[in-house]
Amino acid sequence: MTTCLLLSSLSCSTRQSQSESSAGAGLRQIVDDAGRHISIPAKVGRVVSLAPNLTEILFAVGAGNTLVGDTTYCDYPAEAKGIEKVGDTLHPSLERIIALSPQLVLVSTASQLEVFTEQLKAHNIEVFVTDPKDLEGVFRSVTQIGDIVGKTSEAKSLVDKLRERAANVESAVRPLPRVRLFYQLSAEPLYTAGHDSFVTDLINRAGGESVTASVPGAWPKYSAESALAAKPDAIILPTGGSMGEGNSMVAEALRNSPAAQRGRVYKINDDHLVRPGPRAVDGLEEMAKALHPDAFQQ
Amino acid sequence: MLEVHELTIRYADRVAVREASLSLQGGKVTALIGPNGAGKSTLLRALNGQLKPAGGSILLNKESLERFSRRAIARQITVVAQESELRFPVTVIEFVLGGRFVWANNSGWGWESEHDLEVAESVLAETELRELSGRLMSELSGGERQRAVLARALATEAPILLLDEPTANLDLSHQATLLASVRKRCDSKNAAALVVTHDINLASEFADVVVLMKAGELVQTGTTREVLTPELLEKVFDVSVLVDAHPISGVPRVTPVHETLRHFENQ
Amino acid sequence: MTTALLSIRQGRVTLRKTMVWCAALIVALLLTVLIAALIGSEKLPTNASACSILSVGMNPCGLTRDQLDILFQIRLPRILLAAAVGGSLATAGASYQALLRNPLAEPYLLGVSNGAAVGTMLALVFFGTFEWSRPFMAFVGSLLATFAVYRLGRGRVGATPERLILAGVIVTTLLSSVIVFVTTLMDATRIRSFTFWLLGDLSGANRRLLPLTISVAVIGTVILTLNARSLNLLMLGERDAFDLGVEVSRVRITVFLVASLLVGSSVASSGSVGYVGLVVPHLARLSLGSDNRISIPSAAILGALFVIIADTVARTIIAPRELPVGAITALIGAPLFIYLLKRD
Numbered sequence: 001m002t003t004c005l006l007l008s009s010l011s012c013s014t015r016q017s018q019s020e021s022s023a024g025a026g027l028r029q030i031v032d033d034a035g036r037h038i039s040i041p042a043k044v045g046r047v048v049s050l051a052p053n054l055t056e057i058l059f060a061v062g063a064g065n066t067l068v069g070d071t072t073y074c075d076y077p078a079e080a081k082g083i084e085k086v087g088d089t090l091h092p093s094l095e096r097i098i099a100l101s102p103q104l105v106l107v108s109t110a111s112q113l114e115v116f117t118e119q120l121k122a123h124n125i126e127v128f129v130t131d132p133k134d135l136e137g138v139f140r141s142v143t144q145i146g147d148i149v150g151k152t153s154e155a156k157s158l159v160d161k162l163r164e165r166a167a168n169v170e171s172a173v174r175p176l177p178r179v180r181l182f183y184q185l186s187a188e189p190l191y192t193a194g195h196d197s198f199v200t201d202l203i204n205r206a207g208g209e210s211v212t213a214s215v216p217g218a219w220p221k222y223s224a225e226s227a228l229a230a231k232p233d234a235i236i237l238p239t240g241g242s243m244g245e246g247n248s249m250v251a252e253a254l255r256n257s258p259a260a261q262r263g264r265v266y267k268i269n270d271d272h273l274v275r276p277g278p279r280a281v282d283g284l285e286e287m288a289k290a291l292h293p294d295a296f297q298q
Numbered sequence: 299m300l301e302v303h304e305l306t307i308r309y310a311d312r313v314a315v316r317e318a319s320l321s322l323q324g325g326k327v328t329a330l331i332g333p334n335g336a337g338k339s340t341l342l343r344a345l346n347g348q349l350k351p352a353g354g355s356i357l358l359n360k361e362s363l364e365r366f367s368r369r370a371i372a373r374q375i376t377v378v379a380q381e382s383e384l385r386f387p388v389t390v391i392e393f394v395l396g397g398r399f400v401w402a403n404n405s406g407w408g409w410e411s412e413h414d415l416e417v418a419e420s421v422l423a424e425t426e427l428r429e430l431s432g433r434l435m436s437e438l439s440g441g442e443r444q445r446a447v448l449a450r451a452l453a454t455e456a457p458i459l460l461l462d463e464p465t466a467n468l469d470l471s472h473q474a475t476l477l478a479s480v481r482k483r484c485d486s487k488n489a490a491a492l493v494v495t496h497d498i499n500l501a502s503e504f505a506d507v508v509v510l511m512k513a514g515e516l517v518q519t520g521t522t523r524e525v526l527t528p529e530l531l532e533k534v535f536d537v538s539v540l541v542d543a544h545p546i547s548g549v550p551r552v553t554p555v556h557e558t559l560r561h562f563e564n565q
Numbered sequence: 566m567t568t569a570l571l572s573i574r575q576g577r578v579t580l581r582k583t584m585v586w587c588a589a590l591i592v593a594l595l596l597t598v599l600i601a602a603l604i605g606s607e608k609l610p611t612n613a614s615a616c617s618i619l620s621v622g623m624n625p626c627g628l629t630r631d632q633l634d635i636l637f638q639i640r641l642p643r644i645l646l647a648a649a650v651g652g653s654l655a656t657a658g659a660s661y662q663a664l665l666r667n668p669l670a671e672p673y674l675l676g677v678s679n680g681a682a683v684g685t686m687l688a689l690v691f692f693g694t695f696e697w698s699r700p701f702m703a704f705v706g707s708l709l710a711t712f713a714v715y716r717l718g719r720g721r722v723g724a725t726p727e728r729l730i731l732a733g734v735i736v737t738t739l740l741s742s743v744i745v746f747v748t749t750l751m752d753a754t755r756i757r758s759f760t761f762w763l764l765g766d767l768s769g770a771n772r773r774l775l776p777l778t779i780s781v782a783v784i785g786t787v788i789l790t791l792n793a794r795s796l797n798l799l800m801l802g803e804r805d806a807f808d809l810g811v812e813v814s815r816v817r818i819t820v821f822l823v824a825s826l827l828v829g830s831s832v833a834s835s836g837s838v839g840y841v842g843l844v845v846p847h848l849a850r851l852s853l854g855s856d857n858r859i860s861i862p863s864a865a866i867l868g869a870l871f872v873i874i875a876d877t878v879a880r881t882i883i884a885p886r887e888l889p890v891g892a893i894t895a896l897i898g899a900p901l902f903i904y905l906l907k908r909d
Contacts, residue, residue: 188769189761189887215886223606224768225635226885253639256630348807372810382802385666386855392577396798400810406792407858409580454809 030148033131033140034109040126043150044103050092051108052242053277054130055080057142058106060158060278063149069100073242076271076279092116098123104148106130108276132276134201135166135284141276162281166205169288172295173207179291181208182232182259185219187251190227194220199238199273202280206287207295208234224253232257234264234291241271266290299324299490300345300375300458305354307337307344314340316514317354322458324488327481329501331494332511333535338494341511342460345492346375358458372400376456378448378464384435390446391431394418397453421452424479441472448476452483459483459491465500473497477504498552502526503544510534526550578856586859590866594648597870601644601877606884607635642775647767647876647890648869649775649782650835651845653827655868656786658842659849659861660820663796665726668850671842672707672828675729676736678839680710681825681832682762683740686747688833696773700781704829710736711821764891765838767876774834781830785823786865792816793857800855838891840898841868847905871897 026042048069049055055074058067064079069086086096089108097105097120105120109131117127128148130141139159146155183199185191193199193210194217203210211230212222235254239247248267250260259265268290272283289296300322307315315337322328330338343349345356347363356363358374366374376397395410395418402408410418422428425445435443444467451459459480465473481504483489495501501508501522508525510517512534518525531539531552538555603614609632616626622637654672661670672678684706685699692698718725718732744762760766789796795816798806807813831838849864875893882888 189766190768212885217886220886221768221888223880223885223887224639225605225607228631228635228639229607231631256634346808348804368807368812369810372808377808379804379808382805384801385668386800386850388801388855389577392797392854392856393801395577396801396805396809399794399798402794405812406795406816407790408794409858410577450809 030128030144032129032144033137034129036127036129038104038126038128040104040128040148044148046100046102046104047149048086048097048100048102048105049074050086050105051089051130052076052080052271053132053138053275054106054108054141054145055083056275056277056279057145058149061142061146061149061151061155063145063151063154066149068102069097075242094119094123098125104128106145108132133196133198135205135280138276138278138280139163142278158278162278165281166284169284170205170207173288173292176207176292176295178207178209179234180211180230180232181234181236181291182211182227182230182254182257183236183238184247184251184254185238186247187249190222190224190251190253191219192222192227194218198276198280199283202273202284202287203236206284206291208236208287208291224251227251228253228257230257232259233262234266235259236273236287236290237265237267238270238273239267241269243270264290299359301357301360302345303355303357305341305344305356306352307340307349308352309340309349313352314514315344318511318514318516319354320509320516320519322490322492324457324490325484326506327484327491327493327504328507328509329493329495329505330509330511331496331498331501332517335513336511337514338511339462342377342462342492342494345460346377347371369400372454372456374456375458375460376451376454378451378459378461380463380466381443381447387434387436389431390422390427390433390435390438391418393435393446394422394427394431394449394453397421397450400454400456417453417455418449421449424452424482425449426475440467441469444468445472445476448479452479457487457489459489461491461493461495463494463496465495465497473500474503480504498526498531499544502549502551503547522550526552578854578859583859583862586853587862587866590863590870594866594869594873597873598641598644598648601873602636602640604877604881605635605640606881609635638772642772643767643876643880644873645779646775646834647872649778650765650767650831650838651841651868651870651872652786652865653778653782653831653868654838654841655845655849655864655871656782656789656861657824657827658868659846659857659864660789660796660824661842662846663800663857664817664820665729666800666802667726667730668847669843670726670730670733672824673837673839673842674737675733676710676714676740677707677733677825677828678832678837679737679740679744679762680706680708680713681829682706682744682837684709684829685833686744686762690751697777699833700774700777700830703833704826707825707829707832708822710740711825760889761836763837764889765836765894766889766891767835767838767872768880768887769834778830778834781826782865785827786862788823789820790858790861792819793861796820796857796861797855800857836889836891838872838894840891840894840902841872844898844902844905845871847902851905851908 027039028042030038032038045066046068047066049058049067050071052074055070056076058064059077067083070080070083072085072088074080087093102125105125105127107117107127107129109129120127132138132141142155142159146152183193192212194212194215196218200210200213211232235250237247250265254260268283268286272279272286302318302320304317304319305315306317318341332338344351358366395414398410398414422431425448427445427449430438464476468476477500480491484491505522508522509519510525510530517534518530526541528539528541540553540555541550544551599618602618603611613626613628614636617624617628617636625633658671661675662668681703684702688698688702714729714732714736718729795811798809798811799816803813845868846864849860849867853859853863875897876890879888879890879893
C-alpha cells in the first residue's frame with residue numbers, strides 16, 4: 001500500500017515536472033481520433049493539410065494563414081488553391097512536406113495514410129489523424145482543429161451555427177415520411193454509398209432512407225438488378241464538384257424507376273456530400289430541400 | 299521436270315549460290331554433296347520457292363516457278379528436312395495425313411477423304427510405320443520420326459522430292475532403308491529426287507547423278523564414277539581421299555586419308 | 566485390311582466426331598444460359614422465369630414488369646455478353662497458341678488486350694458519347710500492339726515464338742503502366758477505373774454494342790475454324806507448313822487480324838478478362854487433341870461457358886455487391902492452369 005502511494009507520488013511528481021518542462025517548452029498533449037497521443041506547441045502556426053475537408057475546416061475557423069502546404073485536391077475556398085502543393089491525397093511528397101517545416105500535419109483516415117504517418121514521425125513531424133465518420137465527427141474535427149490553431153472561439157461559433165442549421169433541417173423533415181432514395185456514385189459501373197459511407201449519415205438527417213444503407217463497405221459496386229428491384233423514389237447524383245461533369249445521367253437499370261419517371265433525380269455538388277467539412281451542412285440542406293421541398297417553403 | 303538455269307541466290311549480303319545450273323529428271327536420284335557452307339541447303343530451299351533467287355530461273359515442267367501458287371508447287375515438289383520441334387501432341391497418322399493437305403479442296407478447312415486415308419496407309423507401310431500409326435510422335439525414336447517425315451512427304455504424291463540431310467540422325471540400319479524407299483519411289487513412280495547429304499558413300503550407292511558443290515558454285519555434275527574422283531574430291535573437301543570400288547556393289551567407295559594414317563602408309 | 570483401317574482411323578478427328586461434340590457443347594451452353602438467367606442478386610420465381618425465357622420473351626408467364634426487366638434487360642444481355650467475351654477470348658487464345666506454337670500464348674500476354682484497352686480509353690476520352698468508336702479504337706489498339714510486338718520480336722532469324730512472347734510481355738507491362746497512370750490522373754467516371762481494365766467487368770452490357778460483340782465472336786470463330794487445317798500444319802512448324810502448301814503469311818495475317826478483332830470487341834465492352842485465352846484452349850486440347858478443327862470451335866463454346874459461370878459467381882457471391890469477373894476467372898483459372906501444367 002505504502003509502496004503504491006510512494007510509486008504514484010513519484011510518477012505524479014515526474015508528470016508534474018514533465019508538464020512543467022512541457023509548459024516551459026510551450027508543448028502540450030492532445031489525443032487524436034486514432035487514439036494517438038500527440039505533442040504539439042501551445043500555439044501551432046505552421047500546418048500542412050493532407051485532405052481537402054481539413055483545408056476547408058482550417059479556412060472556415062479563420063486559420064487559413066497557418067496553412068503552409070496542402071494537396072492538389074484542395075480547391076476550396078479559392079485561397080486554398082494558392083497554397084503550396086505537396087502532392088495528392090494518396091501519395092504526398094515526404095520531401096516537400098519536410099521542406100516546409102510544419103509543426104503539424106493534418107491527416108484524414110479516409111486517405112489511408114498509416115504508413116506515411118510513421119514516416120513523418122520518424123522525421124519528428126507530428127501527425128494529427130482525424131476520422132469524421134458522420135456529421136457529428138465533422139463538428140468534432142472543427143473543434144479539435146480550432147483548438148490546435150488557437151481559434152477555439154471561432155471554432156465554437158462555427159460549430160454552433162452548423163449545428164443549428166443541421167437541427168433546423170432535421171426538425172423540418174422529422175414529421176415527414178422518409179423518402180426512399182438511391183445514391184448513385186457512378187453509372188457504369190454502378191457504384192453506390194454503403195453502410196460505412198459518410199453520405200449515408202447525411203441522407204438520414206435529410207429525411208431520406210438510402211436503399212443501400214445496410215450494404216457493407218463505404219462505396220460498394222452494386223448489382224443492377226438489385227438497384228432496379230429497389231424502386232427508389234428519388235435518385236441523388238453527386239456531380240459538378242471535383243468529380244467533374246460525369247455522372248450526370250441515371251444508370252440504365254434505374255431508367256424506369258419511380259424516381260426517374262417522376263423526375264425526382266437531383267444533382268448535387270459532390271464536394272458538398274463527400275467532404276467531411278463545413279460544406280457537408282450545405283449538402284445536407286440541398287438534399288433535404290430536394291427530398292422534401294414542401295418543408296422548406298419560406 | 300525441274301530445270302535450274304544460272305541460279306544466283308543472295309543471303310545476308312553475300313552470294314550463297316552463284317550461277318548454278320542443274321536438272322532433275324524423272325526416275326533419277328541426284329545427290330548434292332559438298333562441304334559445310336557450300337550453299338547446298340540454300341540451293342535446295344530455292345528449288346521449292348522458299349528463297350527468292352537474285353538471278354537465273356527455275357522451271358517446273360517447263361514453266362517458271364514464280365507462276366505457281368504455293369499449293370500448286372507443293373503438289374509437285376515436296377521436301378524432307380530435319381524435323382521441327384514438336385510442341386503439341388500429335389499422332390503419327392495425323393502427322394502423315396498432313397501431307398494430304400495439298401489435295402484438299404478448300405484452302406484451310408476440309409476433312410480427309412477415303413483416298414487420303416488409303417494413301418496414308420500405304421506410305422506408312424512403305425516406311426514400316428504401320429504398327430506405330432496410333433502412337434504420339436513424341437513417343438517415337440529419332441529414326442522413326444524421320445521416317446514419319448519421309449512418309450508425310452511421300453503422302454503428298456509429289457513427283458519431285460527434295461531431301462535435306464535425311465539420314466543425319468539415323469542409325470546405320472535405317473539410313474539405307476530410307477534411301478531405298480526414295481529409290482523405289484523414283485523407280486516405280488518415275489519421281490525425281492535431290493538428296494543433299496554429307497555421306498558420300500551413301501550418295502554413291504543410291505544416286506544416278508552426283509553434283510559437287512563448293513563455295514556457292516557447282517564444281518562438277520555427272521555420274522558417280524565421273525564425279526567421285528580423288529582430284530575433284532580433294533579440291534572440294536580439302537582432304538586427301540582414296541577411291542576404290544565397293545567390294546559388293548562395285549560403286550566408287552571414298553575413304554578419306556588423314557594425316558594420322560600417313561604413318562601407316564610408310565610401314 | 567478393314568480391321569487395320571479401323572484401327573488406324575481411331576487416332577484422329579473426323580467431321581462426325583467434331584459435329585457430335587460441338588452439338589453436345591452447344592446444348593450444354595444453352596442449358597447454362599438458362600440456369601444462369603435464373604440466378605441473380607434478386608430472387609425471381611423460377612418456373613415463371615424459365616417459362617418466359619423459353620418463350621424468348623413473348624410470354625410474360627405472370628412476371629411483373631420489373632421482373633421481366635431484370636430478366637431481359639439486365640440478366641440475359643449480361644449472360645450473352647459473357648458468352649461472347651468468353652468465346653472471343655478463348656478462340657483468339659487457341660489461334661495464337663497454334664500460330665506461335667506456344668501453349669502459353671494468349672491475348673493478355675501478347676499485349677493485345679492492353680492495346681485494346683488503351684484504344685478504348687482513348688475512344689472514351691475523345692469520342693465518349695459515340696459508342697461505336699470503342700470497339701473500333703480497341704481493334705486499332707490491338708493491331709498496333711500486335712505490330713509493336715512483332716517488330717520488337719523480330720531478331721535476325723525472324724520472329725521466333727519465344728521472342729514474340731517476350732516482346733509481348735514487355736508491351737503488356739508497358740501498356741499496363743500506361744493504363745494505371747492515365748486512370749489515376751483522369752476522372753474515373755469518364756474512362757473507368759483501372760480495375761475495370763485489368764480485371765474486367767460485364768455489368769455494362771450495352772445493348773447497342775451487344776449485337777456487334779456477338780457477331781464478331783461468331784464470325785471470328787468461323788473464320789478461324791475455316792483456317793484450322795492450315796493452323797494444324799503451322800503448329801508443326803512454319804517451314805513444315807510452307808513445304809506442305811500452306812500460304813504462311815496469308816494465314817498469319819488473317820489470324821492476327823481476326824484475333825485482334827475478337828480481343829478488341831471483348832475488351833471494349835468488358836475490359837480485360839484474364840485466363841480465358843490461356844486455360845480454356847489448353848483444356849480443349851488436352852481432352853480433344855491438338856487438331857484445331859475440333860479444338861478451336863470447342864474452345865469457343867467452352868470459353869463462353871467458363872465466363873458465364875465465372876460471371877454468375879461474380880455477381881451473386883457477395884450480392885447485392887459485385888466482384889469483377891476477372892477476379893473469378895483468375896481464381897478458377899490459375900489453379901486449373903497449375904494442374905494442367907503438372908499433368909503435361
